[in-house]
Amino acid sequence: MNHLELFAGIGGLSRAAELLYKDFGTSISTIAYSEIDKHAIKTYRAIHPSHKYSLSMGDLIEWNQTKDEQTRSLDIDLLSGGFPCQTFSSAGKRAGMLDPRGTLFYEILHILEVKLQQGKPIPYILLENVRGLTTHDKGNTFRTIKTSLENLGYTVYWDLFNAADYKLAQNRNRLIIFATTKSLPSFTFNSTVVKNTFNRDYSKDWSLTTQTKVRDILKPTVDPKYNLSKSPSYRSYILGENTTYRTVPKFDRDIAATLTCKSDRRASMGNYYTLDYIQTGNRDSSVDYKTADLRKITPTESFLLQGFREEDVKLARSAGVSDTQLYKQAGNTYSVNMFYAVLYYLFLDQRIQEKQ
Template identity: 35%
Template structure:
């Protein structure tokens, strides 16, 4: 009987587990996640609903929590992007939110991996990370990887090239330990760029609550006209079923920039929480499940019990098929180094 290699992973800044899911799809039974960390309580709920036996902890800044981290082979880290995003203040390492320097959370990855020396580190962040502060921020990050003993490769990929109809450009960083042969690693090429919103829209009419009220729609129209006068690009967008969505984000405008016209719902009785009638043009926002499909999550993936949190979490998470494609290529490097005797995984079953 042939021994089965099992790689151990930790999942930092885990969110709802999108990176973990992509790696588990790529590695199959050859991956176990032994430690997870996520500070947001609502995200923890969704994470545990989908990965119920997880060793899940809170704030990775807590030294007592860091003491719980076991040895591991793979570090997964979708560290917070708000400090570097074009949608935020772009304060970088100086960014403070609720008393916490979230711009410095990247340094937790360096501290943990410098101690444990895993074979590979995988990070995901916004496209703007590589250009922040004229490229200085990203140069510092790459330098810290290098002096910690890692070779760094990175690339910006668009989710729309990997089977989901959402334009979402993100920076992906892979750091291999310097003693390994990582020459065979490459970022994946596009696998499927042909999908459209039609592929993720519900097959039946959705409830009226997803349709915009007249008052709300008029507010959006005024808001867009105001910014057009200022030559800004802000405002709602109505997408054709045969095009791709714009990037999902966690705020309201992320939903309003991905509106569609869906005339299938004939009962336009005003929901109780609406302050005006439902619009008669059939304009609605995408449902949480449709947003989950835009991120490549499977139908059985449990969303948060509240829709507000679901929209927020799906805007903050990763596109699973992109992660999976990268993870498959990472696995090839790890397996190759194991077969050559350059690397011994923590578990063999």
């Protein structure tokens, strides 16, 4: 199967597909990807060497303005895209989804339309987004997305998934939309069936990066630059005092709070660990977090919490990617194991490609 990876980031879906290929020989090869961020592209190229000959489409908006002919030349079976969600949070001030230029979702639709008009509709689509997309603008945004896909002949399935259900120690709730042009009688797609299938069939031999709790992957000693300053103003900041942040961090969590892409500091907010806990596994309820030895998770640990490998961070670093960018990329990417489970369910368990 040929895969087009839109808003590719560091290629979370590509990685899930690569692992599935390794474990089962299921071939989902990424023939083209679109990404605008030069740092993400550096990491993408470094950690997916097999994509050396894949087409790099760059900015999807620019691509869609001039490159329809090239889109027609691509044979695509699966389109994936975690379209950026900023437009939804600020849409109150804009026309939001009612403005066709208001969101990059319309760039995905454009590709689907071009292929449909060509008589080669893309049979499968997987989209990922934040949970809030389902409730944004009283559900109107999500309704528009579903209706737009249905108008192009797709049956749309969706549900909320949590990375923590897929052997990753991170609470990360995400909306996954699966849409298909195929008619699949008695087919269901939701987090329960995907999770149950994953748990039923999971084997340690699978190539996934797994952990049951964050402590499983915390290195006992790391570069001191990851230690948190003890300055009273910084400690007050991370304790959520005098800030408007709604997320007040807890410390020494077994299951990490959602990694975010906002910045290095916010990316690890809620994911601070006392050196005592890292070394002994004991939680001391009398700890004074204003003075305790604390550190944030490292970029490597954030990659592991998304199902990537230590080796990926080494490769990205060798390509010149900074810690700040690595944190951002980890916060942005798909949780690999969750998409491995989705692809496993669709193409190995349900074998939908063999159905009419």
